[in-house]
Amino acid sequence: MIHNILKTISPSSSRGETSPSEQNASPSSATPLRDGSKARQTMERNTTGKPGSPGITGGNNGIYPQGRSNAAYPPQGGVMSASCPSASFSIDDIVSEAYSGYPDSSRRPVIGITANVCGEDYAHRQAYFRQVTEAGGLPVMLCPMEDARQCASMLDIVDGVILTGGSDHNPLWMGEEPVRGLGGINPARDRFELLLARLAYNRNIPMLGICRGIQTMAIAFGGHVVQDITSRVKHSQDAPKGEPTHSIIIEPRGGGGEDMYGVLGNGVCARRLFPHYVNSFHHQAVDDAGPLFRVAARSADGIVEAMECVTGHSALGVQWHPEQMGREGLPLFQWLVSEARIFSKSKSLHRRIMTVDSHCDTPMFFAKGVDFLSRDSRILYDLPKMDEGHIDAVQMVCYLPQPKLGQRFSECVDFAVDGPASYADLIFDKIEDICRQAPSRLSIARTPADVYRDKRSGRHSIILGIENGLALEHDIRQIQHFRQRGVTYITLCHNGDNDICDSARGCQTHGGLSSFGRDVIREMNRLGIMVDLSHAAETSFYQALELSSTPIVCSHSSCRALCDHPRNLTDDQMRALAAAGGVMQITLYHGFLAKDGEEATIDTFIRHLYHAIDIMGIDHVGIGTDFDGDGGVRGIASASELINITRHLLRYNMPEGDIEKLWGKNWLRVMNLCQAAAN
Ligand SMILES: [Zn+2]
Ligand SMILES: [Zn+2]
Numbered sequence: 001m002i003h004n005i006l007k008t009i010s011p012s013s014s015r016g017e018t019s020p021s022e023q024n025a026s027p028s029s030a031t032p033l034r035d036g037s038k039a040r041q042t043m044e045r046n047t048t049g050k051p052g053s054p055g056i057t058g059g060n061n062g063i064y065p066q067g068r069s070n071a072a073y074p075p076q077g078g079v080m081s082a083s084c085p086s087a088s089f090s091i092d093d094i095v096s097e098a099y100s101g102y103p104d105s106s107r108r109p110v111i112g113i114t115a116n117v118c119g120e121d122y123a124h125r126q127a128y129f130r131q132v133t134e135a136g137g138l139p140v141m142l143c144p145m146e147d148a149r150q151c152a153s154m155l156d157i158v159d160g161v162i163l164t165g166g167s168d169h170n171p172l173w174m175g176e177e178p179v180r181g182l183g184g185i186n187p188a189r190d191r192f193e194l195l196l197a198r199l200a201y202n203r204n205i206p207m208l209g210i211c212r213g214i215q216t217m218a219i220a221f222g223g224h225v226v227q228d229i230t231s232r233v234k235h236s237q238d239a240p241k242g243e244p245t246h247s248i249i250i251e252p253r254g255g256g257g258e259d260m261y262g263v264l265g266n267g268v269c270a271r272r273l274f275p276h277y278v279n280s281f282h283h284q285a286v287d288d289a290g291p292l293f294r295v296a297a298r299s300a301d302g303i304v305e306a307m308e309c310v311t312g313h314s315a316l317g318v319q320w321h322p323e324q325m326g327r328e329g330l331p332l333f334q335w336l337v338s339e340a341r342i343f344s345k346s347k348s349l350h351r352r353i354m355t356v357d358s359h360c361d362t363p364m365f366f367a368k369g370v371d372f373l374s375r376d377s378r379i380l381y382d383l384p385k386m387d388e389g390h391i392d393a394v395q396m397v398c399y400l401p402q403p404k405l406g407q408r409f410s411e412c413v414d415f416a417v418d419g420p421a422s423y424a425d426l427i428f429d430k431i432e433d434i435c436r437q438a439p440s441r442l443s444i445a446r447t448p449a450d451v452y453r454d455k456r457s458g459r460h461s462i463i464l465g466i467e468n469g470l471a472l473e474h475d476i477r478q479i480q481h482f483r484q485r486g487v488t489y490i491t492l493c494h495n496g497d498n499d500i501c502d503s504a505r506g507c508q509t510h511g512g513l514s515s516f517g518r519d520v521i522r523e524m525n526r527l528g529i530m531v532d533l534s535h536a537a538e539t540s541f542y543q544a545l546e547l548s549s550t551p552i553v554c555s556h557s558s559c560r561a562l563c564d565h566p567r568n569l570t571d572d573q574m575r576a577l578a579a580a581g582g583v584m585q586i587t588l589y590h591g592f593l594a595k596d597g598e599e600a601t602i603d604t605f606i607r608h609l610y611h612a613i614d615i616m617g618i619d620h621v622g623i624g625t626d627f628d629g630d631g632g633v634r635g636i637a638s639a640s641e642l643i644n645i646t647r648h649l650l651r652y653n654m655p656e657g658d659i660e661k662l663w664g665k666n667w668l669r670v671m672n673l674c675q676a677a678a679n
Contacts, residue, residue, distance in 0.1 A: 108138040109340035112158035114196065114213070115143045116166050117188050124164055127323040132162070135333035137340060144192035151192065152199055159347075160206045160340030163193055163213030165321060168284055171227055173219050181228025181283065194220045201292075202375075202640055203388050204647075206314035206339035208332060211282055214307060214317030223290030223307075228283055233301040235280045241324040244277035248305040248320075250297040259308045260296035260316060263335045278305065278320035285319060293317070312602045312635025312644060314339040346646040349656055350390035354455060356664030357394045357642070358585040358622060359534075359556040361467070361629030364399055366430040367414040373438055380627035380638040383441060386460050388640035393451050393461035393664070395488070395555065398427040399629060400468040402496035402503075409470070421478055424471040428485050431462055446486040447675055448668040465532070465555070468494040469501075469520060476516075479523045488671055489530035489555060492517065492540065501540035504566040512539035518547060525549045528678025530671060534567070534587075534624075541573055550674040551581035553667070556624035558592040559611045562604075565592055571615050578616035581673070583666045585624030586612055588633050602635040606648055609662065618658050622667045 111132045115122040122143045132139040137160065145151045155161075168183040170190050193213075197220035200207050209217040215225045229235065237245040252261040264276055276297070289295050289307040293315070297306035309315035314336075322329030362372070362381040370376050375384040381394060400420050401412040409420050417423040435442045445451045445461035454461040464486045471490075472478040482490070492498075497506035500517035510517070521544055524531055531552045533541045545552055554577065560568040569577070569584060577584055586608045587593075593600035593608060612621040623645065631637060636644055649659050 107344075108136060109159035109337055109344045110157060111137040111139050111160045111162060111337065111340060112142040112154075113139055113162045114164045114189070114193055115141045116164065117144060117186055125323060128162060128164060131323050131330060131333040132337065134330060135337040137333070137337040142196065144188040148195055151195055155196070155199055155203055155205060158205065159344040160336050161196065161200045161208070162336065163197060163207065163209040163216045163317075165211035165213065165281070167212070168227070169212070169215060169219055169225060174224060176227070179227045183228075183283065197221070201313060201315065204313060204343065204641060204643055206336055206343055207316075208336045209315075209317035210323065211319060211321055212284075214304075214319055215284055215286055217293065217315065217317045218286040218288065218290055218307070221290040221292045223286060223293065224288035226285050226287050229285050229303060231301045231303060233299055233303070235282055235285070235299075235303065237280050239279075241279060241281070241321065242326055244279050244325070244328075246280055246299055247275035247277055248297045248299050250276055250306065251295075260306050260318075263316070263331055278318075278322075279324060280320055282319060286317070310634070311637075313641075314343070342647050342650055343643075345650055346643050347390060349646060349650070349659065350392075350643060350663075353656075353660040354451065354664045354668065355390065355392045355642075356451065356463075356622075356667050357391060357627075357639070358553070358624035358667050359465070359467075359587070359629075360394050360396055360625055360627040360639075361399045362627065363396050363427045363431060364414070365628060366427065366434075372434050373442075380625075380631050382639070383438070383460065385638055385640035389638075389642035390646075391460070391639055391642050392455050393445060393463060394639070395463045395465045395624070396431060397465040397467040397491070397555075398424040398471065400424065400466070400470045400494065402468060402470060402494045402498060404496075419473055420468075420471045421473045421475075421481075424466060424482065425485070428464060428487075431464065435462065444486055446488070448672045451664075451668065463488050465489045465491070467491040467532075467535075468498065469517075470494075470498050472500075472520065474499050474516060476519055476523050479520065479527055479529065483527045483529055487529060488675075489532045489553060490520075490524060491532040491534055491555060492520070492536055492544070494535050497537075501544070502537040503535055503540075504537050505535075506537060508537065508539070510540075512537070512543040513547070517544075521547050525674075525677065526679060528675035530674045534585075538570070538573065541569075542576065545576055545580050545582075548580075550677050551583070551670050552577065553582055553670055554584045556585055556587035556589075556626040556629075558587050558589075558608045559615075562608055562611055563593055563595060568592055574612060574615045574620075578620040581620075581670070583620050583622050583670050584612055584616060585622040585667065587630075588625045588627070588636055589630030590633050591630070593633065600633045602633065602644060602648055605633060605636060605645070606652070618661055619666055619669075622662055622664065 113124055113128045116124050122141065124141065129139045140158065142154065145154065166189060167186045170185045170187060171178050171182065173190060173194060193216045197207065197217055218225055233246055239245050250261050250264055286304040286307060289304065292309055292311055293307040294310050295304050296308040299305050305319045307317045318332065322332045360381050362379050365379050370379050372382045374382065376382050400423065403409050403412050410417055413423055415423060415426055417426060432444065435444050441459055443454050443459045443461055445454055445463050451461045451463065466482060466487055469490055469492045492500045493503045495503055495505045497503050497509040499514060500520050501513045502508050502510055521531055525548060531544055531548050532555045533544055533552055534554045534557045554569060558568045560570045574584060586605065588605060590600035593604045609621065625631060627639060635641060646659060
């Protein structure tokens with residue numbers, strides 16, 4: 001399980017190892033930071049480089065208590081010291097040292113740490129650097145940028161983000177007037193960090209907010225921060241920075257997972273609330289975590305001390321300063337670095353493999369003025385979201401609703417069209433238009449070879465499909481027409497029987513395939529178009545399987561054994577499909593993943609994936625989201641979040657070769673087979 005990752009890397013963080021007298025033996029040499037204090041804080045800085053200066057690695061640095069059982073903490077060699085005792089003043093020696101482990105197979109995940117702005121300087125506390133280094137990360141400083149687009153490209157190089165402490169937020173970001181207790185604000189940081197938080201979330205980059213950072217997260221994601229708290233507990237301590245001065249209670253979320261309890265709670269106290277001791281330097285605090293987060297810890301006076309993401313993204317915020325708490329603050333940084341490492345591995349894997357989603361219905365929104373080339377909140381698939389989710393190719397279908405008895409097709413769609421075939425042509429025209437607008441970034445692929453060619457050229461692919469053979473208008477010649485347009489599969493029917501076959505949600509009009517349906521399958525085989533049996537009745541499914549000379553597919557279906565819905569495949573269907581060389585693409589619609597009243601999560605989806613692999617074998621399973629037809633599973637709710645599937649599979653130690661098969665290799669194998677058999 002996810003939280004076990006942390007359990008295994010986290011040292012005991014329980015109090016009691018250190019006596020109060022030991023804590024007191026660690027006076028800080030600097031004025032404690034009070035975020036947003038009325039007198040503008042100056043950063044603790046060490047520019048002298050003198051031996052024994054505070055914050056320098058080696059010996060006691062003035063922050064970590066002396067006399068701990070582990071004398072090696074903080075690590076040697078983590079942060080460069082100008083007074084390094086081993087310095088020989090030979091440049092060749094240090095260059096040789098840099099190459100001594102070459103090639104370095106243990107690349108550290110890059111953790112971006114937001115900088116403070118102090119007059120003309122960008123700076124931050126060395127404690128952040130030290131903790132990240134000790135946790136196994138590679139710290140880099142993220143300086144505020146004016147240019148929002150530059151900010152986005154900056155995130156391409158980081159695997160994790162720390163939003164650091166500092167001054168107050170301008171209340172205007174929350175639409176509020178300032179109260180008397182408001183402290184100093186830092187406009188450059190506000191703008192940059194609020195943007196950074198949103199962009200990092202969209203890109204699934206693991207995030208840790210500290211003090212001001214948790215407040216940044218709350219404001220960025222629709223929560224709220226109190227400008228000046230008045231409370232019986234002192235939240236702005238005068239004690240040394242590493243000294244905990246009050247307690248918090250961390251609430252278990254239940255069900256395990258990557259939550260605050262999993263990070264800081266230890267297994268011994270598994271189901272019991274227990275106090276955790278923290279330091280405190282703030283006068284603003286989150287009072288509403290917003291829709292994407294939940295409160296994970298409070299102090300005795302009810303102040304929010306921690307929050308965690310509820311959508312499955314790796315994002316935690318704490319009000320205290322773990323960077324100042326030495327070993328006891330380390331588990332949060334170990335959590336971040338561990339998440340960043342998995343994220344980095346996922347990105348790297350997606351660069352090397354082909355990722356194909358076999359079904360989305362986005363084109364039906366193209367009539368409504370959506371913009372596929374920019375990030376459009378009205379659709380789940382657009383080009384920026386494909387970049388963010390690291391998805392190479394998507395099958396975009398023209399979905400045709402099945403008219404009810406007595407209803408005309410033109411009444412069911414948003415365009416004025418003569419009939420189903422001209423509607424499909426119009427949809428494909430629109431997709432071609434979009435691709436023409438961005439030829440260097442997007443292309444229509446007609447074959448697996450096209451998809452690989454696009455990836456090599458740095459382009460995304462759109463592959464065309466038709467959902468509902470109604471588009472053929474009972475004319476077999478239309479199949480050739482649509483193949484010429486680039487269509488690679490046709491879903492024989494939708495919800496309701498048509499002239500080709502019976503639907504899973506129909507009334508058994510034909511008892512399976514109609515005789516026209518049999519001709520359709522033969523013609524699709526002849527032209528190399530895949531036969532898609534998602535939405536088909538079981539009778540249609542088995543008859544098509546029997547008849548088709550090439551493997552069939554189910555482009556977006558889940559497992560009946562886990563969710564009893566007529567649209568899902570039974571284990572017997574899955575076995576028959578695999579035996580015929582076909583592929584089943586697990587879909588992301590919550591109604592096909594979980595029963596009514598139960599929430600489908602990314603874990604539910606993964607369970608379906610593993611069940612299908614158990615029944616069919618790894619060579620016959622894939623992923624078909626059905627986005628913009630359905631969707632809405634938290635954590636994988638749009639194309640931008642699809643890399644989270646890979647993150648989860650890597651956590652479950654699925655071999656990369658298997659992930660590659662699920663993410664498109666199986667699907668493209670069947671497409672290749674069908675196209676190769678065409679004559
Ligand atoms: Zn669909
Ligand atoms: Zn569908």
